[in-house]
Amino acid sequence: MEITTSRFKENASGALGDSNLQAAMRRATGSFLSRRSAAVADQGDFEALRAYCGAVKAHTLEYLDHYLEQLVDRVEALGGTVHFAADGEEAVRIVTDLAVANGVRTVAKSKSMLSEEIHLNEALEAAGVCPVETDLGEYILQIDGDFPSHIIGPALHKTKEQITQLFHEKLGTAADATVSELTAAARRILRRSFLEADMGVTGVNFAVAETGTIALVENEGNIRFSTSLPRIHLAMMGIEKIVPRMRDLPAFLNVLTRSATGQKASSYISILTGSRRAGEPDGPEAFHLLIVDNGRSSVLADPKLRDVLRCIRCGACLNSCPVYQQVGGHAYGWVYSGPIGAVLDPGLLGLEETQMLPHASSLCGACGEVCPVKIPLPELLVEHRRRAVERGLAPRTERLGIGAYAFIASRPILWNSGTTGGRVAARLLDRGGSLKAGWVPGLASWLKERDFPAPARRSFRELWRRGLKDRA
Amino acid sequence: MNRDAFIGRVRQALGRAPGDPVAAPPQPYIPEVPVSADSGELVARFGAEFEGVGGQLHRAESVEEAREILDRLLREHQVASVLITDEPLVQVVTEPLALKEAEDPADADAGITGAVCGVAATGSLVLSSGVGRRPSLMPLVHLVVLESSAIVADLHTALERFGGDLPSGLVQATGPSRTADIEQTLTTGVHGPGSVQLILLG
Numbered sequence: 001m002e003i004t005t006s007r008f009k010e011n012a013s014g015a016l017g018d019s020n021l022q023a024a025m026r027r028a029t030g031s032f033l034s035r036r037s038a039a040v041a042d043q044g045d046f047e048a049l050r051a052y053c054g055a056v057k058a059h060t061l062e063y064l065d066h067y068l069e070q071l072v073d074r075v076e077a078l079g080g081t082v083h084f085a086a087d088g089e090e091a092v093r094i095v096t097d098l099a100v101a102n103g104v105r106t107v108a109k110s111k112s113m114l115s116e117e118i119h120l121n122e123a124l125e126a127a128g129v130c131p132v133e134t135d136l137g138e139y140i141l142q143i144d145g146d147f148p149s150h151i152i153g154p155a156l157h158k159t160k161e162q163i164t165q166l167f168h169e170k171l172g173t174a175a176d177a178t179v180s181e182l183t184a185a186a187r188r189i190l191r192r193s194f195l196e197a198d199m200g201v202t203g204v205n206f207a208v209a210e211t212g213t214i215a216l217v218e219n220e221g222n223i224r225f226s227t228s229l230p231r232i233h234l235a236m237m238g239i240e241k242i243v244p245r246m247r248d249l250p251a252f253l254n255v256l257t258r259s260a261t262g263q264k265a266s267s268y269i270s271i272l273t274g275s276r277r278a279g280e281p282d283g284p285e286a287f288h289l290l291i292v293d294n295g296r297s298s299v300l301a302d303p304k305l306r307d308v309l310r311c312i313r314c315g316a317c318l319n320s321c322p323v324y325q326q327v328g329g330h331a332y333g334w335v336y337s338g339p340i341g342a343v344l345d346p347g348l349l350g351l352e353e354t355q356m357l358p359h360a361s362s363l364c365g366a367c368g369e370v371c372p373v374k375i376p377l378p379e380l381l382v383e384h385r386r387r388a389v390e391r392g393l394a395p396r397t398e399r400l401g402i403g404a405y406a407f408i409a410s411r412p413i414l415w416n417s418g419t420t421g422g423r424v425a426a427r428l429l430d431r432g433g434s435l436k437a438g439w440v441p442g443l444a445s446w447l448k449e450r451d452f453p454a455p456a457r458r459s460f461r462e463l464w465r466r467g468l469k470d471r472a
Numbered sequence: 473m474n475r476d477a478f479i480g481r482v483r484q485a486l487g488r489a490p491g492d493p494v495a496a497p498p499q500p501y502i503p504e505v506p507v508s509a510d511s512g513e514l515v516a517r518f519g520a521e522f523e524g525v526g527g528q529l530h531r532a533e534s535v536e537e538a539r540e541i542l543d544r545l546l547r548e549h550q551v552a553s554v555l556i557t558d559e560p561l562v563q564v565v566t567e568p569l570a571l572k573e574a575e576d577p578a579d580a581d582a583g584i585t586g587a588v589c590g591v592a593a594t595g596s597l598v599l600s601s602g603v604g605r606r607p608s609l610m611p612l613v614h615l616v617v618l619e620s621s622a623i624v625a626d627l628h629t630a631l632e633r634f635g636g637d638l639p640s641g642l643v644q645a646t647g648p649s650r651t652a653d654i655e656q657t658l659t660t661g662v663h664g665p666g667s668v669q670l671i672l673l674g
């Protein structure tokens with residue numbers, strides 16, 4: 001997908017005018033959130049689990065070189081082949097070369113954000129290999145030439161009517177097909193792909209260093225097919241996917257599935273250790289693990305940003321984010337959206353292209369509260385904003401604004417007269433409890449994308465001075 | 473990029489040198505499972521969770537009863553041909569029924585398998601590639617025969633059973649194959665089995 005992170009404003013205002021999208025987003029994020037709350041309450045010690053998983057990830061990142069060595073040794077000892085890619089270009093070359101060298105015509109692909117990040121499908125097609133997305137959501141997007149908008153529900157920005165119409169046009173299903181008829185059609189078609197495919201390509205949810213095992217989490221069964229029927233299985237992972245021990249895995253699986261879909265356990269968790277063994281009736285003959293850097297080691301080198309690599313891609317921060325809920329994933333302009341996208345994308349793509357994203361937040365803190373590995377997302381958003389200002393990347397008005405703010409906030413007399421003046425001005429703009437400034441240059445464009453509640457008639461400082469007696 | 477250069481870059485990013493010491497990872501923390509090791513309680517919790525995720529549970533007192541249930545289920549689901557694993561319990565239960573095995577696994581209507589164990593905390597079945605991956609995956613109906621003594625509290629306990637010797641593919645299966653990719657509408661049987669029937673023996 002084309003990177004359009006620098007056009008967040010345009011993308012977002014398009015999204016805000018799309019009522020189909022708004023309805024789809026409300027339904028999906030709302031349902032994810034309520035199921036997550038129930039699943040978290042059900043696991044009595046969820047807070048302890050979050051703390052544990054956060055600590056294990058922090059530890060693993062701190063000694064990542066050691067755990068990578070261990071993982072690679074174990075996978076190779078099991079007969080697997082490990083490939084290393086410094087960037088996306090090298091990664092796609094490794095996969096396409098492997099496919100071509102093995103005479104692979106069809107690849108059964110399971111959902112992998114990393115494969116989107118490195119544009120794998122385009123490269124495979126260019127090499128004459130046919131990649132088939134086998135996750136239902138991803139398949140819908142593939143036949144529509146569209147892109148994922150959510151880590152867990154890639155097609156959640158589409159309504160049922162849009163999908164029914166799409167299947168009717170592309171697959172010849174009835175114009176009024178039900179959801180189960182649409183699903184059955186996809187089952188039939190994709191089953192053929194699984195039988196034809198010579199290679200299955202998957203991501204990795206967790207790689208266990210001590211055993212060389214990879215764990216994959218799903219509900220549909222397409223990952224099981226992709227890792228069982230084709231003769232080659234290639235799994236690709238960013239360097240950050242490691243957990244040290246098998247004993248860590250149950251805790252991570254627990255917080256991932258509860259945070260992502262509100263399930264106690266996803267339908268299928270595949271725990272794969274090497275390829276088919278002697279005496280096993282079926283399974284892939286060869287296992288390849290592709291480990292990709294693509295900007296991650298520079299995030300690792302930045303002690304303030306390193307925590308972002310703890311992410312287990314559960315999507316909970318997206319669902320909880322009031323900005324994401326409104327604009328959807330596409331507005332962010334790259335594969336990772338929502339709060340995690342706003343902190344990860346600047347790390348991977350550079351702040352120049354992405355500095356709008358950390359502003360796509362009201363800093364309400366909801367994302368930090370739900371994150372199962374305790375990434376301090378709000379603080380990282382502020383850190384990126386600070387750096388953008390420092391490097392002169394922030395819009396001029398904001399640089400001036402922050403400079404002026406610092407000047408005034410550090411001088412109580414100016415601060416007091418300013419806040420009083422602000423409240424008087426705000427009263428002039430107050431339209432039914434929120435500010436409208438169609439006629440004030442500069443303010444108008446800022447308020448266009450924001451609902452800004454009218455401020456209280458008296459400031460906290462004023463009330464405090466009066467001993468909070470008069471609480472009008 | 474070769475291995476040394478790749479991992480070297482990571483090491484450099486961390487400001488570490490080859491052979492630098494590695495601190496011990498945090499003490500393992502195993503999620504609590506509010507269920508005692510008492511076998512009656514394990515089975516009860518397992519049954520509730522298994523049915524909660526859409527599995528269908530059948531209790532059998534004896535191998536003969538298990539066979540009768542299986543026979544009835546096969547007829548109810550209009551199963552013409554099956555895939556069968558060669559696990560001892562599965563063989564004992566199915567042999568006298570002289571079921572027709574599918575020539576092409578893609579054509580089978582049902583798969584009949586055992587399981588390594590059942591997981592009480594989540595109502596899951598742990599399946600091993602040791603007996604084959606296809607029978608529990610490809611047909612629309614998955615029929616499982618399991619001794620109730622094979623139910624453990626949680627995934628951690630299940631994994632411990634293998635010691636260090638894991639099969640190439642272990643699957644924790646919890647209920648039928650499902651998707652909610654179209655407007656959050658839950659639909660079962662998208663790629664894997666849409667119906668999971670467990671005959672619990674003893």
Ligand code: SF4
Nearest residue numbers: 311312314315317371
């Ligand atoms: S940042 Fe945290 S909440 Fe967001 S996707 Fe990653 S793990 Fe989940």
